[in-house]
Amino acid sequence: MIAVALLVVAALWSVVAPPRQLSWLDLESILGPEETAPLPAPAAPEDATPAAVATHPSFDVVRVTRGGTGLIAGRAAPFAEVEIMAGSAVLGRVTTDRRGEWVLIFDQPLSPGGVEISLTSRLPGKEAVASTEIAVVVVPEKTQAFVDPSDEGVVVVLTPRDGKGRSLVLQRPASSADLADGLMLDAIDYDQTGAAVLSGRAAARAEVRLYLDDAYLGTGMTSDSGRWIYTPAAPLAAGEHIARLDQVTGEGKVQQRIEIAFNLDLAADAARAEGSVVIRSGVNQWLVSRKLSPGDFHYIAVFGVHKDQVKDPDVVYPGQVTNQP
Structure with a gap:
């Protein structure tokens, strides 16, 4: 159902060239409250001050289709500008609402292979703050042949930027937990x-x-x-x-x-x-x-x-x- 919802949303926004920002209520209507529940809070850098910790941007949802388009949502300081990067390229920029929540839909597809999605946020007059975690997204090579979705598809892993600690699997091809x-x-x-x-x-x-x-x-x-x-x-x-x-x-x-x-x-x-x-x-x-x-x-x-x-x-x-x- 999530994949179908993403394809429908991507189609609705495909006529718009730049990435689009949605509200958190829009996101809940697309994915449902279970999929938009906050992820475990990322560990803050050891030298971070309480004020800095409060403004570190973070991921809540990353969903990517086999075609490389998708949806990313998260949190940062209220009314901050959040820049979402795919490797060294800017995937999109959004502004958080008064609760610090943001949602981005992008229809410029990610290239096949692996890429790191990272975040930075900035308040007016303040220095930019980077996320302590990144999302590693793996998009399969495009093929014309039928492919069993349990054998090939998108993998998304949320992992510490510094590589220390455990990762959290957000998406994988096989829905095999049952x-x-x-x-x-x-x-x-x-x-x-x-x-x-x-x-x-x-x-x-x-x-x-x-x-x-x-x-x-x-x-x-x-x-x-x-x-x-x-x-x-x-x-x-x-x-x-x-x-x-x-x-x-x-x-x-x-x-x-x-x-x-x-x-x-x-x-x-x-x-x-x-x-x-x-x-x-x-x-x-x-x-x-x-x-x-x-x-x-x-x-x-x-x-x-x-x-x-x-x-x-x-x-x-x-x-x-x-x-x-």
Whole structure:
């Protein structure tokens, strides 16, 4: 429904050359209140003052069609001018309302490949303030052949600008969360040393036990919104791995289980330019590689769930924790 709504909106505005600004009420009428609920607040820079934190622009919604057009919404200081950049190009400029909310529809399509969407905001007489997060958008190459939308499509990931911390998957081609009643490994953020953060979804206030190659890693607890995050104590080794997620009851019984094979690629191309984004895709997997500075890389592995990855929860695996850890 979201994709259909975006296509209808894009068609309505296609006769207008520049990007258009909508109100927040317009956005809610298009996407609904669930899709326009504020995202988790981004972390502020360590040296930021309270006044500066209040004016940092942020994303709430990023939706992009396969054709590269889309809708972006967020927040900043009231009555500030917000500039939305796609790489080094200006995607649009909008002014926030009295509540600090803004909405932009753009019909100048993003090029196929990966691009970083970033924000800056400015109040009259003040210096510009940059967003602490960026949205990495991956638009597939155009093709005339029929493509199963579960195999190819747009990926949007909200991630810290400095590459430190976890990413949030906002959009991906496969709407596969229902295959395991919402149990998902959304993303693995890691750097060139293998230091990683795993994040995903499950039932609200549920316990998720994580295993790597049948070895118990640890337990993540979901929030009221059903999101969990886990940071391994030791770096992950490069190479092929199998991650297993068990959603368990309070008594320790496994309710849902998924297994995902992935390759932790630590190969860095030192010749790449800083700020570049390289995308590699596989079956229900996408790898975003960002070069932050010489020798400093941020990798984001994004996952969908295929029916073959949903496993029998009653099978007892080697190394499985069978009581409360």
